[in-house]
Amino acid sequence: MSVKVYVPCDAAALSMGADAVVEALESAAPDVKIIRNGSRGMLWLEPLVEVETANGRVAYGPVTADDVAGLLKAGMLESNDHKLCHGLTEEIPYFANQERLTFERVGVTDPLSLSDYQTHGGLKGLEKALKLQPQAIVDEVKVSGLRGRGGAGFPTGIKWQTALAQDQDQKYLCANADEGDSGTFADRMLMEGDPFSLIEGMVIGGRAIGADTGYIYIRSEYPHAIRTMRRAIHIMEDAGWLGTDIKGSGTTFNLYVRVGAGAYICGEESSMLESLEGKRGQVKVKPPIPAISGLFNKPTIVNNVLSLAAVPYILSKGGKAYADYGQGRSTGTQPFQLAGDIARGGLVEKAFGVTMNELLNDFGGGTRSGKPIKAVQAGGPLGGFVAPADFDMAMGYESMAERGAMMGHGGLVVFNSDTNMGSMARYAMEFCEIESCGKCTPCRIGAVRGKETIEKIMRGEDQVKNVEVLEDLCDLMETASLCAMGGLTPMPVRSALKQFPEDFMGTASEAAE
Amino acid sequence: MATLLNTIEDAKARDICREHGDRPDELLEILHSVQEAQGYLTDGALRTIAHALNISRAEIHGVVSFYHDYKREKGAAQTIKICRAEACQAVGANDLISEAEKHFKTQLDGKSAGVALEATYCLGNCALGPAVMIDGELYGRVDMKRLLSISDNHKGREA
Ligand SMILES: Cc1cc2nc3c(=O)[nH]c(=O)nc-3n(C[C@H](O)[C@H](O)[C@H](O)COP(=O)(O)O)c2cc1C
Ligand code: SF4
Ligand code: FES
Numbered sequence: 001m002s003v004k005v006y007v008p009c010d011a012a013a014l015s016m017g018a019d020a021v022v023e024a025l026e027s028a029a030p031d032v033k034i035i036r037n038g039s040r041g042m043l044w045l046e047p048l049v050e051v052e053t054a055n056g057r058v059a060y061g062p063v064t065a066d067d068v069a070g071l072l073k074a075g076m077l078e079s080n081d082h083k084l085c086h087g088l089t090e091e092i093p094y095f096a097n098q099e100r101l102t103f104e105r106v107g108v109t110d111p112l113s114l115s116d117y118q119t120h121g122g123l124k125g126l127e128k129a130l131k132l133q134p135q136a137i138v139d140e141v142k143v144s145g146l147r148g149r150g151g152a153g154f155p156t157g158i159k160w161q162t163a164l165a166q167d168q169d170q171k172y173l174c175a176n177a178d179e180g181d182s183g184t185f186a187d188r189m190l191m192e193g194d195p196f197s198l199i200e201g202m203v204i205g206g207r208a209i210g211a212d213t214g215y216i217y218i219r220s221e222y223p224h225a226i227r228t229m230r231r232a233i234h235i236m237e238d239a240g241w242l243g244t245d246i247k248g249s250g251t252t253f254n255l256y257v258r259v260g261a262g263a264y265i266c267g268e269e270s271s272m273l274e275s276l277e278g279k280r281g282q283v284k285v286k287p288p289i290p291a292i293s294g295l296f297n298k299p300t301i302v303n304n305v306l307s308l309a310a311v312p313y314i315l316s317k318g319g320k321a322y323a324d325y326g327q328g329r330s331t332g333t334q335p336f337q338l339a340g341d342i343a344r345g346g347l348v349e350k351a352f353g354v355t356m357n358e359l360l361n362d363f364g365g366g367t368r369s370g371k372p373i374k375a376v377q378a379g380g381p382l383g384g385f386v387a388p389a390d391f392d393m394a395m396g397y398e399s400m401a402e403r404g405a406m407m408g409h410g411g412l413v414v415f416n417s418d419t420n421m422g423s424m425a426r427y428a429m430e431f432c433e434i435e436s437c438g439k440c441t442p443c444r445i446g447a448v449r450g451k452e453t454i455e456k457i458m459r460g461e462d463q464v465k466n467v468e469v470l471e472d473l474c475d476l477m478e479t480a481s482l483c484a485m486g487g488l489t490p491m492p493v494r495s496a497l498k499q500f501p502e503d504f505m506g507t508a509s510e511a512a513e
Numbered sequence: 514m515a516t517l518l519n520t521i522e523d524a525k526a527r528d529i530c531r532e533h534g535d536r537p538d539e540l541l542e543i544l545h546s547v548q549e550a551q552g553y554l555t556d557g558a559l560r561t562i563a564h565a566l567n568i569s570r571a572e573i574h575g576v577v578s579f580y581h582d583y584k585r586e587k588g589a590a591q592t593i594k595i596c597r598a599e600a601c602q603a604v605g606a607n608d609l610i611s612e613a614e615k616h617f618k619t620q621l622d623g624k625s626a627g628v629a630l631e632a633t634y635c636l637g638n639c640a641l642g643p644a645v646m647i648d649g650e651l652y653g654r655v656d657m658k659r660l661l662s663i664s665d666n667h668k669g670r671e672a
Binding site: 012044180224259275276278338340342345369415419431437 | 600
């Protein structure tokens with residue numbers, strides 16, 4: 001029997017030359033059976049090549065095409081030692097110390113093999129859900145305590161209940177795969193590594209709320225995820241897990257991929273729904289909430305990819321099993337993403353309650369540059385900067401809010417001591433200027449003024465007065481913006497100014513550098 | 514010239530609309546497909562799409578101008594998308610951008626006939642920054658040396 005070798009087709013692995021590794025392997029060892037899996041999430045080791053052995057899969061990484069000949073010569077296929085060898089993949093502490101529920105199969109299976117999916121527990125949740133009444137499905141999700149992973153952390157079961165209660169023939173379920181926050185890539189990895197789990201979660205959701213049509217709105221920056229999701233949908237259709245009267249259950253669910261067009265604001269749900277209607281992605285005033293009147297004015301649920309992908313586990317193992325993980329009202333697990341200047345960047349799925357310090361140091365290994373960490377931006381571009389004194393904080397919705405930080409989509413971006421936090425605050429305003437949908441003045445104009453004011457402060461112009469101007473502007477943006485784009489941009493700005501004033505106030509000559 | 518083009522029916526755009534059932538809610542998909550086929554969105558294409566979907570030209574212009582992806586002019590021979598979002602900044606994206614601007618004698622988001630540099634805000638490769646995308650292919654840990662070799666590599670394939 002030929003040896004099985006796994007080389008990921010995840011975009012991050014491809015970005016480091018995974019395809020060239022496959023070519024080199026194919027020509028040097030034509031007998032090996034190469035499987036393209038998702039990524040295990042240990043991104044600093046990508047391309048991470050795994051060789052299947054009687055004891056499990058043995059990991060080598062990062063492997064370049066040039067390494068292949070040497071690895072084969074050193075007996076890689078017989079799993080001999082080599083400097084790129086890390087032993088059994090599942091015993092690498094980074095991987096072994098996680099609690100992988102949502103990402104259970106990512107990196108393990110061939111993403112587009114439905115039989116692989118089923119062998120590893122896939123479709124169990126849906127099979128169960130198809131025998132349950134909609135209310136029973138919603139109840140199970142409520143028991144799990146699952147909260148939206150898109151940023152706001154709203155309880156998913158309660159949202160679904162509202163949609164279920166609407167007495168309308170046409171309802172919609174939309175997966176938000178706009179993942180625009182810098183430092184986040186979990187949605188992408190899930191769609192590329194285990195697309196069937198998102199589809200399974202959506203069919204369950206469709207049955208629960210009574211929606212027969214679903215959309216996955218994927219940002220155009222993710223061409224690999226778009227391709228994989230489209231193929232996965234075809235496979236599920238052919239197998240009868242999507243379409244009319246699924247497996248004789250009476251549930252009909254048709255699913256479509258829609259591609260964004262480069263607008264961060266389209267991650268905001270009302271903007272996303274406008275975009276799905278073929279319009280400008282302008283934010284809409286609530287109420288009505290989408291669960292009552294959303295896409296084409298019909299009841300619509302918008303959920304983040306990770307919220308929906310958590311549902312198959314909840315149905316198959318029970319809401320209680322999910323709720324056993326986590327801390328307080330932050331139940332279950334969060335796929336955290338370690339990014340920026342970090343030695344071991346990647347995806348870490350852990351129960352809520354893990355500390356930021358454990359993520360950054362035990363998992364992440366500190367900075368890649370070797371310089372000290374100056375600050376971490378948690379929760380994306382609208383999240384505040386956390387200084388090392390606060391790294392003992394537990395990661396959870398409430399525990400982070402208590403320290404003025406935000407969970408967001410679970411991304412942590414690490415900045416080293418070379419970073420000027422005044423520049424980062426300026427960038428936060430600039431990003432808001434570029435990505436504002438333009439609907440309300442505090443955001444549209446405020447961001448431009450904010451950027452200019454920070455520049456003035458950093459040039460040393462009238463610093464006391466301009467800091468006051470900046471604070472006033474932040475107050476205005478926070479209180480008078482229609483959505484969190486304008487409303488939360490002051491978070492990173494203020495947290496930088498408060499904790500690192502010297503980065504703003506430095507002498508004019510310093511700032512001009 | 515513009516007014517002349519304005520009256521031209523774009524057969525390709527018409528076909529693409531038909532493939533999408535002439536549905537206005539599929540406008541973004543239609544614009545993506547037309548742009549992929551023709552490189553950018555011509556006046557003729559927009560006029561044809563507006564007609565096929567039965568929406569006003571003002572509406573379609575509103576949509577095209579809202580989204581960063583849509584281009585109204587012919588692009589450069591090669592466009593390099595460079596991520597300038599936070600996680601890539603944390604590992605030197607700004608330096609990479611300055612060096613690339615100097616090397617290719619162009620500005621980020623400026624015009625260029627040869628190689629154009631386009632700012633992008635996160636490519637989902639934030640643990641392996643600086644990240645870059647060319648022709649839909651993603652690259653990680655990009656420094657200037659690697660950027661030049663990637664760029665040449667793609668030029669070879671485009672030729
Ligand atoms: C400016 C802005 C950007 C957002 N971007 C995203 C995004 O990229 N992905 C996402 O799932 N939610 C995003 N959200 C949150 C959505 O509006 C919405 O709360 C979420 O998709 C609901 O799904 P959930 O309940 O499963 O979290 C964004 C919100 C705002 C204000
Ligand atoms: S806060 Fe900004 S992005 Fe949000 S609605 Fe207002 S202008 Fe649009
Ligand atoms: S911040 Fe550059 S790829 Fe995400």
